[in-house]
Structure formats: C-alpha cells, structure tokens
Amino acid sequence: MNPALLSVANISKGFLSSGRRVAALDNVSLTIAAGETLGLVGASGSGKSTLSRILLRLLSADAGAIRFEGEDWLALNGAPLRRKRARMQMVFQDPLAAFNPLASVSVALDDPLRIHGIVPRERRAGEIAMLLERVGLPADYASRPIRALSGGQRQRVAIARAIATRPSLLVLDEAVSALDVTVRGRILELLVSLQKEQGIACLFISHDLAVVRAVSHRIAVMDGGRIVETGPAAAVVANPKSDAGSALVAAVPRLVTDPS
Ligand SMILES: Nc1ncnc2c1ncn2[C@@H]1O[C@H](COP(=O)(O)OP(=O)(O)O)[C@@H](O)[C@H]1O
Ligand SMILES: [Mg+2]
Numbered sequence: 001m002n003p004a005l006l007s008v009a010n011i012s013k014g015f016l017s018s019g020r021r022v023a024a025l026d027n028v029s030l031t032i033a034a035g036e037t038l039g040l041v042g043a044s045g046s047g048k049s050t051l052s053r054i055l056l057r058l059l060s061a062d063a064g065a066i067r068f069e070g071e072d073w074l075a076l077n078g079a080p081l082r083r084k085r086a087r088m089q090m091v092f093q094d095p096l097a098a099f100n101p102l103a104s105v106s107v108a109l110d111d112p113l114r115i116h117g118i119v120p121r122e123r124r125a126g127e128i129a130m131l132l133e134r135v136g137l138p139a140d141y142a143s144r145p146i147r148a149l150s151g152g153q154r155q156r157v158a159i160a161r162a163i164a165t166r167p168s169l170l171v172l173d174e175a176v177s178a179l180d181v182t183v184r185g186r187i188l189e190l191l192v193s194l195q196k197e198q199g200i201a202c203l204f205i206s207h208d209l210a211v212v213r214a215v216s217h218r219i220a221v222m223d224g225g226r227i228v229e230t231g232p233a234a235a236v237v238a239n240p241k242s243d244a245g246s247a248l249v250a251a252v253p254r255l256v257t258d259p260s
Helices: 048-055 078-087 105-115 121-134 139-143 151-164 181-198 209-215 233-238 243-250 253-257
Strands: 006-017 020-032 037-042 063-068 088-091 169-173 201-206 218-223 226-232
Touching (some): 020 037, 020 048, 020 063, 020 226, 048 201, 078 088, 105 151, 121 139, 121 151, 151 181, 181 201, 201 209, 209 218, 218 233, 218 243, 226 243
Parallel strands (some): 037 201, 037 218, 088 169
Antiparallel strands (some): 006 020, 006 063
C-alpha cells in the first residue's frame, strides 16, 4: 500500500459569531497523494481558508485528524513541529504581507535556508541563485528590496521561499487571485512546471474554477463548510455532480463553451 502524503479526516471547526457557533468546517475529509495537485474550489465563505489555516497549524481544529508524511500532524508540537514545518510550506494571496518589505530578496530566501539548516552558510548564496532561477527571476534580483518588485515578481519570490525548505506539500491559498490575468497565467505555468519537475504535491485553493482547473489533477468542491464533490479535474468541470460545482462551472462560461 502507498499511503497518502496527506490525509484529512472529519475535520470540523466552528467560530463564535455574536454568541452563536457558526460551523466554518463540517466533517471535512480529503487525501493528497505524493506529487499530486488537488484543487480546492468554492465560493467565498465556504471554508477554504479555515481549512488551509488548520492544515498549516495556524489554527486548531475542534475535531478530526490529519496525517502528514505518516505522522499524526495535529499531535506534533514544539521542536518536532518546527522541524516538520519545512515539509509543508505555504503561499498566500498577498506576498507583501508575507515579507518584511524592506528586506532584500536574498534575506527573504536566506531565512528559511538558515532556520531549517537546509544548506551550510557558504553554500547559501549559490542556493539562493538556484532558487531564483527555478522561479524564473534573474540572479541579480537577490539584492533588490522586496518592495521594489512587481506583484508577480513578489509572488515568484514567495514561491521560491516556499520551495527553499524542500517541502513535499505546498498549500497555496488564493495565490494568484491578486494578479492580473497575464501575470497570473505565467505564475500558473511556473507552478505546473515546478510540480512536474520536483514532484511537489499541492493543495491549490481558489474561488475561481478556471484557475483551479489549469493546475489540478483532482478537484474538490466546498460549499458551506463541507466538501460536496471530489473527482478528476476534467470530470468535475465537464460534469459537475453538486449544485455548488454546477454554479462554479456556470460562472466560467468559456469552460463549458470552449471545446479546446
Ligand atoms: N476568525 C474568524 N472568526 C469568525 N468567523 C470566521 C473566522 N474565520 C472565518 N470565519 C467564518 O468562517 C466561514 C469560512 O470562512 P473562510 O474559511 O475564510 O472561507 P473562504 O476562504 O472559503 O472564503 C465564513 O463564514 C467566515 O465568516
Ligand atoms: Mg479564503
């Protein structure tokens, strides 16, 4: 048997809102195989970011279990958790919020290499140059301040930082949603090529089915805190089984009208 890289079982999470408990996640289960990209799509408020924050151990779950690389992920704490975080990295919507904008690109990339002891000090400059090349940025960008970069360039640096610790899983929450269409397309191409070359698994989260379709092997549809449908990406887009899936397909007319 080849166990899943990630398996999420029956995760629930509620928030208190004006004295009432609102269920943000209701019994959510999913698996991701090594090297697989699972797209998680759903309308705003369906619970996608709550799930990503629980996965990344930024928020605790009320119930349920998560296994990651064969370990009880929610039971890890302290130093073992900090070590293991290298294996699951994140890319969020707003790269500027994720960085000290005054820092240079090389400092932003040196941090994870140093903190997680990925390469010895004397090899870090070479590693940073290789990471920049891998995300399609010239090596001399290392000396530039983050705030001097465009949105797309910042997101490339965010991806370089995420892969710096050699993770087996990337969690990308609305990672291209703030980018204009042309830049978004290039970042999606970069993600697909990284995924193919390095076999990194991805949980790719977006409210936009067209974007999810472009990168995912399988797609899970969320609605009201539940996963209402999961299947191969092409099948979910061509023949959605859930109301939420149908609504998302209908919101992207070219997905149904363009046969290419
Ligand atoms: N910190 C919080 N406090 C109270 N309610 C929250 C909090 N975070 C999320 N929610 C609620 O949980 C639900 C799911 O939110 P979220 O996970 O952000 O959805 P999505 O990312 O799909 O837009 C929403 O109803 C949202 O208002
Ligand atoms: Mg969200």
